[in-house]
């Protein structure tokens with residue numbers, strides 16, 4: 121449970137499910153990054169939101185893993201920007217959006233956008249964001265089918281982003297959700313992060329230490345194995361080996377830290393860009 125303050129400083133209670141509360145982890149990481157002198161990404165809205173919510177900073181606040189999360193987000197931002205450069209009026213679907221502000225970071229004035237998350241997260245999100253003609257929130261699980269119809273009503277091509285979300289689902293549910301998107305949106309791009317079993321084990325220990333209820337559930341040793349779901353891996357990046365387009369823009373601090381991080385963490389934090397509709401078995 122967390123509290124939220126209005127302009128008079130009055131605290132509102134925010135009740136979220138255990139997995140939903142994890143949205144504060146990347147939010148706090150982006151807010152902290154945004155306050156740096158030379159940030160990898162600028163996210164003033166994240167800073168504004170986190171400052172107005174009395175969240176459990178001991179569980180979800182910025183820590184040593186924050187840079188990894190910011191890099192992951194920056195990688196996906198890079199891919200979404202490239203997609204929009206080619207398809208300025210395409211549709212982006214942010215699955216498990218939490219309080220993400222990717223739209224604010226990449227909006228080109230013509231993109232169509234959906235922010236999808238579970239109902240309690242969307243309730244919280246609606247206190248900070250409003251629907252517009254080009255951008256709408258959907259309160260649903262990624263496992264529901266009905267939201268796909270709303271997406272189909274928007275112009276393609278499509279880009280589905282699931283950042284920090286599928287790892288909380290059991291493997292068969294994550295696979296089902298991905299296979300469904302691949303089937304219904306051939307040609308769409310899909311970006312997601314995956315983690316091997318040994319990282320799940322360390323997340324479980326860390327969560328227990330911090331008193332966090334949410335546990336990662338889905339491990340994936342090799343993102344290319346997801347090609348069996350009808351997805352073709354176009355680019356397998358890692359937070360310690362970002363795509364070239366991002367690498368050349370990294371602030372000095374990241375350029376300094378990445379080679380060492382890569383030696384220690386190689387293969388642990390994959391972020392992969394897929395195209396739907398290929399390699400279906």
Ligand SMILES: C[S@@+](CC[C@H](N)C(=O)[O-])C[C@H]1O[C@@H](n2cnc3c(N)ncnc32)[C@H](O)[C@@H]1O
Nearest residue numbers: 140142143146216217218220237261262283284
């Ligand atoms: C770690 S947060 C990531 C939030 C966001 N993607 C970001 O990077 O800032 C995980 C998010 O997944 C959402 N989530 C968990 N299970 C979900 C489901 N079945 N369907 C849709 N969203 C879900 C949670 O509500 C939460 O917002």
